[in-house]
Each structure stands twice: as C-alpha cells, then as structure tokens.
Amino acid sequence: MCQLLGMNCNGPTDICFSFEGFCARGGKTDDHKDGWGIAFFEGAACRVFLDDKPSATSAIAKLIREYPIKSTNVVAHIRKATIGPVGLENCHPFTRELWGRHWVFAHNGDLPTLKSGSLGTYRSVGQTDSERAFCLIMNQLRDKFPQQQPPMEELFPVLQEMTQAIASHGIFNYLLSDGKHLFVHCSTKLCYIVRQSPFAAAHLIDEDLTVDFQELATPCDRVAIIATTCLTDNETWTTIQPGELLVFQDGLPLIFQDDWACKVSRY
C-alpha cells in the first residue's frame, strides 16, 4: 500500500513540517520506499516533483523539505508498489489538464478488477490501477461536462457517483485537486486536522520535531492537513469515515445539504 498527504489552505502556506514527518515513512520509519511525489498548486500553476528513490533518502525530497514552497493545495504520495512496477512513470501524483486547469491525483489502495475501459481522451502513461482510475474520472467528468467546469453542487454528486463505482473494485482512498478544491475520498483509512487560531505547538510522530504555529501563523490563517495516518502525537485528528467524500476549500471541508447546495462549514 501507499500513504497520502494533502494540504488545503486559505492562503499560500509551506508544507515543510508535515512533509518532514511524511518523508520519513518512505524508507526510515516505514517501508513505503518505491518512489514518491508531491504537487504544489501556486495560483493556476502546478509543479510536481517526482522521484523513484525512497523519500527518506532522495535528494529531491531533501530540497522540498528545506525549500519552503508556498501553496494553497498540495497532494503528496509515498509508494509501496503493488500493482504496476517500480518506476518514475508509476509515481503519484498524476496530472492532467481539464477545462483549462491542472488536476492532480494520488491514490492509496488496490483496484484489482478495474479494467482500462475503452480508449477515452485521457489515457494512462504508466501501468498502475491508480492512473487508470484517474483517467476514468477525467474522461467521465469531461463527457458529462464537455464545455466548462460546472458549479460544485453539480460537480460533487457526479464525482461521488463515479467514485463509488470505482471503489467497488477494491480500495480507493484518494486525493484529487483542481488547485482550488481538494477532494478527499476515504475507502478505508484517512484522517485530517484543521489548524487555525488559536494556534498551538505540534510534535511529529516520525521525527523528533516540534513547531509552534503560534509563532509562524497569523490569526487569519487556516490550514487543513489530510493524511493516511496522523502525523503528530499532540493534536486531535478527525477520522474520515469509509465511503465519505469530502471537499476542502480555504482550509475547511464544505458541507453539502440535501439539495447539493454547498456551504462552508462553521468549523
């Protein structure tokens, strides 16, 4: 299996602290050492760093830990290969352009019965079930909304329906972002924390490192961190329920009402 790390914020924020602990799981405190990747959205732009080396020892991961890139949406992944060989083309996150925006996707789990389906607009470059699932989502979204990105209340139920269909093929924990929203689906294991004022200190589980966000953050900052398992041992993480699809925007999960109109939750 693999591990996921995501961040969604109301302003550009660096992920150095969380990435430090996450990275250690790629060959140091855990055995997810078959490559890693991280995507940073900066405005409309998206840059992705990939490596097929273990994140704990990768020179590129070292740069990311030490070079603070400020981003509003981050999707990161450390891989333990199951379906698809070890190789750079099979490192998550995967990216495609849809409706003039970059979309990025990372997956944890196996989808052994998911077929590649007919040849759509988006096709896999590598051999993973994960990239196949991502292309399927992109193809179905494009088919359903060929002209432009629909409002969230139209997009969400469509994404939820296709997510459930794909999840029936196995385990489908994923992070998906268009640079504004971070879609988070839990099939078996995902949790999150929202850090906002009043801020406190946080201590990593995987490294003996503490950061006092009170010293670093301003009262307006709000940051949601999503991970396969919690990254800190002195904060309360919220477990996402199996089958749940969340959408984070500006550092908060949106709440959908019965008519699918969405509101920002009062966290």
Added chain:
Amino acid sequence: MCQLLGMNCNGPTDICFSFEGFCARGGKTDDHKDGWGIAFFEGAACRVFLDDKPSATSAIAKLIREYPIKSTNVVAHIRKATIGPVGLENCHPFTRELWGRHWVFAHNGDLPTLKSGSLGTYRSVGQTDSERAFCLIMNQLRDKFPQQQPPMEELFPVLQEMTQAIASHGIFNYLLSDGKHLFVHCSTKLCYIVRQSPFAAAHLIDEDLTVDFQELATPCDRVAIIATTCLTDNETWTTIQPGELLVFQDGLPLIFQDDWACKVSRY
C-alpha cells in the same frame, strides 16, 4: 525573448554540463530571468522542474546542475517575459498527454496575432502565446489522428504544415518531444551539435568550465544538443535554417525523403 536548450540521445545521459552554461544566461551572463523550466524524459515518464525565479540563482536550478538526472530527451527554457506576465503558470516547458504519452513543449519568439481559437480538448492554463500554440498543435494532432500515434512519415508532414501556419503569426522557434523524438523548429535562431565518438573536450562560453567527454562517454554514446545560441567556444555548431523542422532520434536528425519515408541520417 527567451532561450531554448534541448537534448536527444541514444542512451540516458545527464545534461549537467550544458545546463550549467545555459543557466548562467538566466540572470548572470544574460537577462532571461523571468523564470525557467526543464523537462526530463526517463522511459515513458517525464518530470518537469519549473521556477519563476532566475535560473542563475534558483535553488531548484542548483539542484538540477548538481544532481545528474539521466535522460534520453530533455527540453529546457529560460524566459524573458514578453506576452503573458511573469508567473509559474507561464514558465515553459508545458506538458500534455496525447495517445498515452507525455508531450512537452518550449517556445522562443512572439506570436502576437495567434488567436486562442475555438475551445478544443487541450486548453491553456496560463496566458502565453506559447502555451496557446502548443494546445493548438495538440488539438490538431488529436483531430487528425484520433486513435493512436501515427508513424513518423504520416506525423511529420502534418506537424510541418501546422507549424508553418502558426509560424506565419510571428516567430516560432520551438522544441517539442514525445519522449522518443525531439522535434526542433527554427523560425529565426537555433543551432545544434552531435557529440559522438571520437569525443573531445568542450569548453563553455558562459562559465569557465571544460569537460572532456572522452573520459565520460563510451564509444557507442551519441548525444545531440540543440540551443538558441551555441554553448561552447571550441566546437562547431550547425546552424538550423529558418523554416526548417528537424526530428532528432537516438541523437541524430532523421532525414526525410520525397515520399516522407524517414531514415536515420548517416551523420
């Protein structure tokens, strides 16, 4: 304007030496300091490093200069902004997936009269004429060959025709790669060199650095380097003629005969 650097080889090769000299032009020996980018193909995989900082001082460019990534096709670009503001979304190379392969593109020149056209499958994320031209090429190739990548003798004349049409809007020097081939179009200024046995020493123009390829390369290695202006002062670079579209494969330009059947040139 901007500057281009490309590499096409018959085996995985690092570009550290050429990138060292090229990088210096982004804020040190020249003023192309509005961002830079480099794409490395490694098998089917492609990883892209982008930065809106000058390449001469960028921490990510420093990593690339010092961390040898071995690749068969490289496309790099340093930007001096003309059309489209300075920003990460406007840094080249741009990437899209077509026929299950990654494609990367970088452009030097201005295309002031190129319209965005109707909304096709591929759309721009940023504001440059360059990304618009790239999307136009991708859309037209997909429209012409919807199912799969055609043989080179079918692809080449189609690409040449659409290149000429776009070039009529201004200056259109470009590098385009699908990971196997490197397409090189000269509108005003591009040159190349093929390094192969017997190898010799090369000395950079932009930095006082010499590398003796005889010590580093094996007799089978063949590497083509393409650049806006020559990078070394003790080698003979070949000027590409305005209007010429070349295709490099395995470190050599292909030669097309009248019936478009292509052969590897006897260099």
